[in-house]
Amino acid sequence: MSFVPSEMTTAEVEASELLYGGLAQDVRHLVDVAIRTNVDADRVAAARALVRQAEQVLAEDASTEPAGIQFNTEGRSWNWGNAVVGVRNAIAPPVILRWSDDGSVRSEVDLGVAYEGPPGCVHGGVSALLLDHLMGETASAAHTRLIVTGTLTLRYLQPLPLGRVRMQAQVTNEDDRKVTVTAHLGPDGGEPAVEATGLFIVPRWAREGSVSGSLD
Amino acid sequence: MSFVPSEMTTAEVEASELLYGGLAQDVRHLVDVAIRTNVDADRVAAARALVRQAEQVLAEDASTEPAGIQFNTEGRSWNWGNAVVGVRNAIAPPVILRWSDDGSVRSEVDLGVAYEGPPGCVHGGVSALLLDHLMGETASAAHTRLIVTGTLTLRYLQPLPLGRVRMQAQVTNEDDRKVTVTAHLGPDGGEPAVEATGLFIVPRWAREGSVSGSLD
Structure with missing residues (x-):
């Protein structure tokens, strides 16, 4: 790799x-x-x-x-x-990501029939796929450090219809080599359908700073 | 839906x-x-x-x-x-699923270059996508009950090279309308790369038994 x-x-x-x-x-x-x-x-x-x-x-x-x-x-x-x-x-x-000055990362994406799980809805695993990526990029602090995913926890709150979805992630804690990120994803203009918390790790070998970015 | x-x-x-x-x-x-x-x-x-x-x-x-x-x-x-x-x-x-008599569900799948995340490796979110589906099907007990995903926790243990991967899931606890499923996914013949625990819910409206299956 x-x-x-x-x-x-x-x-x-x-x-x-x-x-x-x-x-x-x-x-x-x-x-x-x-x-x-x-x-x-x-x-x-x-x-x-x-x-x-x-x-x-x-x-x-x-x-x-x-x-x-x-x-x-x-x-x-x-x-x-x-x-x-x-x-x-x-x-x-x-997915096209937008970084904000406060370190949060957002994206909107249109999910068509190829992303279906429950009838007419986004597959729960597709929400996991998108959030995992968004949160990894967020933990990488706009590619200024290299991180790997430790754990990812997803809470499914309600079905998410196919169509335009919005998502957002932000770093909520940093402790030595551990970075905690929270995120949510939901229908355009609606309440979150999925919430997530991720723990990302800066590998020891990556602390020297010769490489950076999310490994997702 | x-x-x-x-x-x-x-x-x-x-x-x-x-x-x-x-x-x-x-x-x-x-x-x-x-x-x-x-x-x-x-x-x-x-x-x-x-x-x-x-x-x-x-x-x-x-x-x-x-x-x-x-x-x-x-x-x-x-x-x-x-x-x-x-x-x-x-x-x-x-993915093609195989149900065992003991209720566990297994699958092998070949993941090519379209499933890439880290260079040469399966995207961590793709592992989440596959496990979410496998675990939902497992919780549905071969489509004899309808369930929805409550929470899903993934632990990433090591990078997973592109190629053939194997995965397995089984119900580890059932308590009223709550079904707990554990699963793992890894390279063919290797140690698990990702472990997962999921909590699935049988909705109150689905207990009457007129519908069944996973809603993933």
Whole structure:
């Protein structure tokens, strides 16, 4: 497990995100409609042929490795394959985080039919996935320190309908290498559906400060 | 939030799963290669055109609603869009659960590059997503009672490399409407990477027994 230095400039990183991020966005729409479609077997076969052709085009030059986390000399880092924030990962909504001056981190995200658990509602495990990531990033203090998740406790208060959800996290305690983060997630404009408390640890080997960021 | 009765026979349900499940499997491969590809802008454009064509074919006849949970008169139920086990959902690996006679539930699943968090490792939130689902199903006692998640506590013991993971859950306590489930998840053949305890609740309105299953 390591962070890989890259020779890409930040401008090149952003151009690459635009290119491959656009592709991922199209794939997200495909994931969504593949759940909702009622077309007949012939049309499913036609769609599958197109999807396989697209896959072949993309496989002509592809890494066999996961995307990992890379960084450049301008201080930019990126994790394109991340399951929550990866712009190249069609599984990720993707979540875009906003840091406030007070250290809290917020995000809004639209969760479609692919995130379903109970009928019409967000899967409880998807709420856990999003909160785990948000809270890890919060504990990393905007990537100024490296942390790992120790424990995560989630309290489910009410069902959360699919659609726009809001979440927020903040550090509530710091004690030597232990960072406590609390968070909540709920429908846009509504009461929290899930509350969470996380204990994050700064590994001994990471205290020297040569690396930083959340390992989520 | 409701379970919808369906007039499909179990044979029809299985034929439908084969048809649309095959499509979802192709889309999973596309999600994977879209993260790993290094093809140039022209080939990305070609792949995007194919993906959009496929999307249009599937959108010719598509529901606007999430898949929900359906059941038929033969006692079969299905949740095709579920984020963990939905066979039509390309976000779901999908997980296939195995119930043991002693009430424990196990599963093995291969997690590829789309489930990444720390470099080369499974996202901690993905472990939470899988465990939440597994534990909910376990608490439902093979769908003989309806439960909702109360609290879920996860302890992260070590990083979990991408690849095959195994998980297991069992009921460890039952007290009136409260069901306690413990679980762990780890690399194939290795020590647990994540341990979890969950408290699940049988809602008062569900005690009458007209509905059953996990609401995850």
